[in-house]
Amino acid sequence: MKPKNKLQKQVPLLSAQLPTITSAQQAWAFRKCFKHYALTRIDGTNICTACGHSWKSMHALADTLCGCTCPHCGMNLETLHTRKRNFKQTEYLGIVTTFKGWQVLRYFYVQSYQKKGEQARYFVTEVVQRWLTPQGKSVVLARLRPMSLWYDTWQFGTDLEVRADKEAYDILPTAIYPRQRILPEIKRNGFKGEYHGLTPYELFHAILMDNKAETLLKTGQFTVLHHFVRAKYKSIANYWPSIRICIRNGYTITDGAMWCDYVDGLRRLEKDVHSPKYLCPTDLATEHDCVMAEIRKQREREEKLRKRQKAIEDELRFQALKSKFFGLSFTDGTIQVHVLESVQEHLEEGAAMHHCVFDSAYYLKEHSLILSATIAGKRIETIEVSLQTLKVVQSRGVCNQTTEYHDQIVNLVNANKGLIQQRMKATA
Helix, strand or coil: CCCCCHHHHHHHHHHCCCCCCCHHHHHHHHHHCCCCEEEECCCCEEEECCCCCEEECCCCHHHHCCCEECCCCCCEEEEECCCCCEEEEEEEEEEEEEECCEEEEEEEEEEEEEECCCCCEEEEEEEEEEEECCCCCEEEEECCCCCCCCCCCCCCCCCCEEECCCHHHCCCCCEECCCCCCCHHHHHCCCCCCCCCCCHHHHHHHHHHCHHHHHHHHCCCHHHHHHHHHCCCCCHHHCHHHHHHHHHCCCCCCCHHHHHHHHHHHHHCCCCCCCHHHHCCCCHHHHHHHHHHHHHHHHHHHHHHHHHHHHHHHHHHHHHHHHHHCCCEEECCCCEEEECCCHHHHHHHHHHHCCCCCCCCHHHCCCEEEEEEEECCEEEEEEEEECCCCCEEEEECHHHCCCCCHHHHHHHHHHCHHHHHHHHHHCC
């Protein structure tokens, strides 16, 4: 990408003056970024994957599962009982530094090749630099990435050049080199060495560009800061008055995402979202669950009301379509079958039987007739009869299941389909 503004033209010149990664930094990365193993064998032999040294252990295998130290290179090792011989790992090292008034975030691709009995081999190369001004403006230098979904794919033959600012270049490093240099403006805005689960760029950019993020960092509302930095679809301004109340009352929000959902729920229930009584719960998880349960009940009430209103609106049309069948019923002595005679009855049938006879508006289907089969007043199955063929299309019990009376119900309807036909001829 060709540099387009003054900052983008300035950064490549400054980048060329940066020192290369030092041998001490590389050694630290090789030690801290990767897992190193002691391959244990049945005969008590241990093999260090860092230096290839092997030695006999005097302890039982079970005693060494917590790890050990290589007597040759001093590397802390995880014991691994395996026949595997080759190990390959890829991680990222972050170096946080400053250069001529810029905050510079350098990311190094680090790879290790470990083989049983051999000295481990390492590969390290810089793949991304993020340059930040004290005002929060940023420029990205990076190598090219191929058009791939793989996270660790880079075209190492390309140079660090100005790239479009994309999330692919915002890397969360496996380890950050402990000797960090920070701009005074970032320290002024509350940074004390912890990143709180964010990438260095996410945190620095947020507190330099947004005074609300700075306030959250300084007041210890770390989970809220993390939530709003990551959840870019949410605006912190919608919650800021409530957050300020929590801060004034010395309340630390333990889960930013859950607290925001909780506040949204309070708004839906028309609770006072400016009251510490609601905003500062002792047990956030419990109060959140209570609010969500109340919202579910409210939605159920609203849905029932909507269905009743729909039933009222559809009643006249239903009457015009199916009134000719009203009063139709028949029985075999055990099972009573009758026509549903109102939209309200369809609503009650669907609610009681937990199926979609109302939601799918079967009562408005011109060529369908809905009947209910009962025994001693208890609903057993709901039947749909085709008015074109006079055949049973379906007969469903609770939750659309068939019952032990299914065949008996179908036979009863088929035996009395002449009654349905008579009603149709009478109004033809």
